[in-house]
Amino acid sequence: MKIRVYYEDTDCGNVVYYANYLKYMERSRTEFLRERGINLAGYRDEGIQFAVVEVNLKYRAAAKYDDLLWVESSISELSSITVTFDNTIKNQCDRLLVSGAIKLACIGENGRATRIPPPIIQALRESMKPPTMLA
16 A cells, blocks of 8 residues: 655654554555455454554664655464564665564453454455466
8 A cells, every 4th residue: 555654754854753654554454454355343343353462663764754655464474363464664666664563463342362253364364375376
């Protein structure tokens, strides 16, 4: 997904404030799920939510005001309770700026970890399959 860096995203040095990269990854992850028919608001109404339980980021270069960024999310690990997303943020010159892994746990109404609902597991598993090569 494309994201434009706005003035509000930057610090006094005119570069993206480090924590904002997490927001960009959150947006990408939400769109990734939406594209696969996973409506998080609907599941929240059913008492199912996802909470971030682990974050690992590596900052390589800075994005600046008015840059156009490309944010990608993919699934690297999936269990019955957790899902880990790999994320990359590149600039318009295809330079890798930030990479990271964010692990989410499925949380039930009682606030405890619970199994990811089968429709979500199925959609996430399908997303992990390598693309088919055409001859």
